[in-house]
Amino acid sequence: MFLSVFDIFKIGVGPSSSHTMGPMVAGGRFLDSLRARPFRTHGLRASLHGSLAFTGKGHATDRATILGLAGFLPETMNAEAAEAVLAENRDTKTLSPEGLGDLAFDPARDLIFDFDRALPGHANGMILMATDAQGDVIYQQTYYSIGGGFVLTEAELAARGDDTRTDASPKVPHPFASAAEMLHMAENSGKSIAAMKRENERVFRTDAEISAGIHHIWQVMRDCMDRGIATGGILPGGLSIRRRAAGIHAALKAEAGMNLTAPHVINDWMSMYAMAVNEENAAGGQVVTAPTNGAAGVVPAVIRYWLDHVPGASERQLDDFLLTASAVGGLIKHNASISGAECGCQAEVGSASAMAAAGLCAVLGGTPQQVENAAEIALEHHLGMTCDPVKGLVQVPCIERNGLGAIKAVSAASLALRGDGNHFVPLDSAIETMRQTGADMSEKYKETSLGGLAVNVPNC
Numbered sequence: 487m488f489l490s491v492f493d494i495f496k497i498g499v500g501p502s503s504s505h506t507m508g509p510m511v512a513g514g515r516f517l518d519s520l521r522a523r524p525f526r527t528h529g530l531r532a533s534l535h536g537s538l539a540f541t542g543k544g545h546a547t548d549r550a551t552i553l554g555l556a557g558f559l560p561e562t563m564n565a566e567a568a569e570a571v572l573a574e575n576r577d578t579k580t581l582s583p584e585g586l587g588d589l590a591f592d593p594a595r596d597l598i599f600d601f602d603r604a605l606p607g608h609a610n611g612m613i614l615m616a617t618d619a620q621g622d623v624i625y626q627q628t629y630y631s632i633g634g635g636f637v638l639t640e641a642e643l644a645a646r647g648d649d650t651r652t653d654a655s656p657k658v659p660h661p662f663a664s665a666a667e668m669l670h671m672a673e674n675s676g677k678s679i680a681a682m683k684r685e686n687e688r689v690f691r692t693d694a695e696i697s698a699g700i701h702h703i704w705q706v707m708r709d710c711m712d713r714g715i716a717t718g719g720i721l722p723g724g725l726s727i728r729r730r731a732a733g734i735h736a737a738l739k740a741e742a743g744m745n746l747t748a749p750h751v752i753n754d755w756m757s758m759y760a761m762a763v764n765e766e767n768a769a770g771g772q773v774v775t776a777p778t779n780g781a782a783g784v785v786p787a788v789i790r791y792w793l794d795h796v797p798g799a800s801e802r803q804l805d806d807f808l809l810t811a812s813a814v815g816g817l818i819k820h821n822a823s824i825s826g827a828e829c830g831c832q833a834e835v836g837s838a839s840a841m842a843a844a845g846l847c848a849v850l851g852g853t854p855q856q857v858e859n860a861a862e863i864a865l866e867h868h869l870g871m872t873c874d875p876v877k878g879l880v881q882v883p884c885i886e887r888n889g890l891g892a893i894k895a896v897s898a899a900s901l902a903l904r905g906d907g908n909h910f911v912p913l914d915s916a917i918e919t920m921r922q923t924g925a926d927m928s929e930k931y932k933e934t935s936l937g938g939l940a941v942n943v944p945n946c
């Protein structure tokens with residue numbers, strides 16, 4: 487399966503790609519399958535399992551499921567129209583998706599958080615059901631939200647089997663399925679990772695479409711960050727977490743003209759950029775998965791740091807940054823995971839940091855070996871990081887954690903550029919270690935909020 491730059495970087499809504507976007511996408515797919523069937527549906531039902539049940543309330547999975555079953559999609563969702571549909575559903579206990587009439591759906595009865603039964607295919611499982619006039623189930627489909635907004639049915643998950651390939655479609659000119667293959671092909675072709683990725687993308691899109699799409703992605707990232715920088719107040723969800731990016735930005739701007747600013751203050755800029763994105767995500771705003779919503783701040787923060795603070799940086803190289811980052815993200819997704827529910831936060835913020843490190847190293851002139859080294863350093867030093875969001879909200883530790891992921895990414899790129907590309911731990915080994923560590927990790931630390939900070943921080 488080919489994994490495009492536009493699969494890794496997708497426009498959606500917060501706070502979670504797996505728990506908000508995924509269920510909404512699943513709802514849309516279920517409606518499509520109902521439209522293709524001859525029987526008349528009278529009502530809908532949904533049951534959420536595993537991590538979707540345990541942290542679904544904090545991640546707005548209930549709201550996303552209702553909106554998905556009403557016909558909303560993450561990329562095009564209009565916030566006002568969504569609120570109107572939710573309000574109408576509260577009054578009428580029905581949903582009216584296009585082409586299917588009025589369907590009974592009372593969230594108190596028809597949206598089930600099943601804490602007892604995890605589904606076998608993945609930690610984020612959900613079953614969507616159609617019912618007849620008597621309320622009996624006449625059709626159902628199981629969906630898995632596998633991270634980054636990707637959704638598979640049970641059959642698709644089974645068919646995926648052991649195929650862990652990413653750019654390794656027979657159709658593309660540079661079919662690499664591992665970092666070792668990617669480096670080998672770069673050496674043989676004399677091309678950069680970004681150039682190979684672009685040639686792979688060209689099988690499916692024109693050059694102009696690729697560049698326009700990438701610049702649109704950056705525009706949405708930048709708008710999201712700017713909204714975060716301009717917005718104060720308290721985040722929703724009940725933890726009374728104050729938005730900090732706006733205040734930090736104001737303080738940094740005020741200090742900007744002073745002579746005696748300490749060099750480490752650049753870290754505050756990077757953290758602030760990332761936190762602005764993740765505060766928007768926590769507030770349910772529009773974000774770009776990079777590669778997930780929870781880790782959405784790292785890549786844009788590193789790009790903004792590069793564009794606004796590094797001499798000689800130019801938006802003309804944005805394509806190279808994001809194409810390189812997506813090549814690394816694709817390798818991690820297919821050879822391990824980008825899902826916190828599957829492998830902990832090492833798979834989300836760790837992957838984002840590796841992607842950002844690779845992108846930055848590439849635009850700063852790194853060779854393919856240095857780029858691979860940068861990604862490896864960033865991923866290696868996130869290994870073992872658990873997912874333990876307090877109250878199931880994508881706020882603590884997630885918002886600050888993106889800032890630290892951005893700082894590590896910049897350090898990793900810089901360290902890699904100090905070397906010649908030769909290094910001890912291959913990126914493939916770091917990815918495989920992340921996969922094994924995730925498989926061995928207690929379920930408590932995989933987006934269930936049953937361990938770690940989630941049980942040690944009072945959240946009343």
Ligand code: SF4
Nearest residue numbers: 780826831834873884
């Ligand atoms: S702790 Fe990490 S993986 Fe878990 S929700 Fe937060 S950002 Fe995502």
